[in-house]
Amino acid sequence: MTVHVVAAVILDSEERVLIAERPADKHQGGLWEFPGGKVEPGERIEGALCRELEEELGILPSEYEPLIKIRYDYSDKSVLLDVWTVTAFSGEAHGREGQPIEWVDKAQLRDYEFPAANHPILNAAILPERYLITGSFRDKSELIDKVSSALRMGISLVQFRAPWLDKEQYRECVESLVPLFSGHESKLIVKGELEWLEDDSVGGIHLTSSQLESLHKEGWKHSGGKIVGVSCHSGLQLVQASEVGAFFATLSPVEETSFHPEANPLGWGQVGPMIENATLPVYCLGGMRDNDLVQACRLGAQGIAAISAWWS
Numbered sequence: 001m002t003v004h005v006v007a008a009v010i011l012d013s014e015e016r017v018l019i020a021e022r023p024a025d026k027h028q029g030g031l032w033e034f035p036g037g038k039v040e041p042g043e044r045i046e047g048a049l050c051r052e053l054e055e056e057l058g059i060l061p062s063e064y065e066p067l068i069k070i071r072y073d074y075s076d077k078s079v080l081l082d083v084w085t086v087t088a089f090s091g092e093a094h095g096r097e098g099q100p101i102e103w104v105d106k107a108q109l110r111d112y113e114f115p116a117a118n119h120p121i122l123n124a125a126i127l128p129e130r131y132l133i134t135g136s137f138r139d140k141s142e143l144i145d146k147v148s149s150a151l152r153m154g155i156s157l158v159q160f161r162a163p164w165l166d167k168e169q170y171r172e173c174v175e176s177l178v179p180l181f182s183g184h185e186s187k188l189i190v191k192g193e194l195e196w197l198e199d200d201s202v203g204g205i206h207l208t209s210s211q212l213e214s215l216h217k218e219g220w221k222h223s224g225g226k227i228v229g230v231s232c233h234s235g236l237q238l239v240q241a242s243e244v245g246a247f248f249a250t251l252s253p254v255e256e257t258s259f260h261p262e263a264n265p266l267g268w269g270q271v272g273p274m275i276e277n278a279t280l281p282v283y284c285l286g287g288m289r290d291n292d293l294v295q296a297c298r299l300g301a302q303g304i305a306a307i308s309a310w311w312s
């Protein structure tokens with residue numbers, strides 16, 4: 001039997017996250033957690049969220065939205081963690097059950113030890129809702145202009161993609177973008193070979209589904225703090241993406257897109273259950289515009305990924 005648990009990534013005005021230490025005598029005791037607890041029979045999930053945060057922290061959430069759902073089988077117990085982001089609440093958070101609590105910068109979250117099920121939840125808590133993939137550009141200066149303007153729009157995760165360039169031009173473009181990301185909370189992800197993981201000037205890499213397939217076959221597993229994203233087009237690939245230790249996946253094409261006119265759109269109807277079963281954060285990709293974000297998040301996605309929407 002699966003225990004349905006609601007948990008909250010509570011943010012303050014400085015984007016810090018509230019975490020609490022689980023009592024030593026409880027399941028997964030002594031580890032840090034996102035506050036929450038079991039949903040009672042017949043209880044609505046939002047009701048359980050408000051009740052648990054009131055009981056454990058003495059706060060009442062007023063603005064919240066679904067972040068991610070993760071199923072996980074511990075040897076002694078199976079849980080469905082239904083995680084919500086809370087962006088506004090009344091009251092002063094304190095450990096009402098005597099549990100230590102801490103407000104932590106997102107970048108520091110990985111320094112704390114969480115239960116095994118929380119791995120994708122940490123990634124979801126850290127990743128933004130919008131993921132820009134670079135589109136066409138004439139030269140480096142246009143590339144820099146376009147990425148700069150996206151960063152000014154508040155986009156903080158950018159994949160550099162330019163399949164028409166040779167290796168040297170490609171590297172030069174990456175090098176020209178790197179300074180835009182220093183000092184920002186933003187991350188530059190390079191679409192390309194695994195060797196980019198060794199490059200400390202970039203935030204991570206994005207793998208194609210065929211790279212995923214061969215890496216998965218080899219039994220490759222990502223370790224370390226660098227972000228790894230993977231392009232997925234099926235439920236099986238989403239499973240493989242989790243198994244190789246990817247931080248997130250894009251799922252495409254959700255709708256028709258001029259970039260891949262030959263591909264059959266999955267449509268929201270198929271995308272919903274695929275996200276539901278995924279065990280990593282998923283960005284919807286393919287024909288996405290800003291106003292698709294609400295629908296994507298309603299289906300449990302991390303957010304949306306796009307070229308055209310933010311590449312003007």
Ligand SMILES: Nc1nc2c([nH]c(=O)n2[C@H]2C[C@H](O)[C@@H](COP(=O)(O)OP(=O)(O)OP(=O)(O)O)O2)c(=O)[nH]1
Binds near residue numbers: 033035038077
């Ligand atoms: N709240 C919370 N629970 C988590 C997290 N990660 C994780 O694996 N769990 C597991 C541990 C527990 O098996 C279950 C949550 O149960 P709980 O002990 O907090 O439930 P509860 O607050 O209702 O407390 P009680 O019924 O034991 O008094 O989910 C997390 O980040 N937050």
Ligand SMILES: [Mg+2]
Binds near residue numbers: 036037038056
């Ligand atoms: Mg609890």
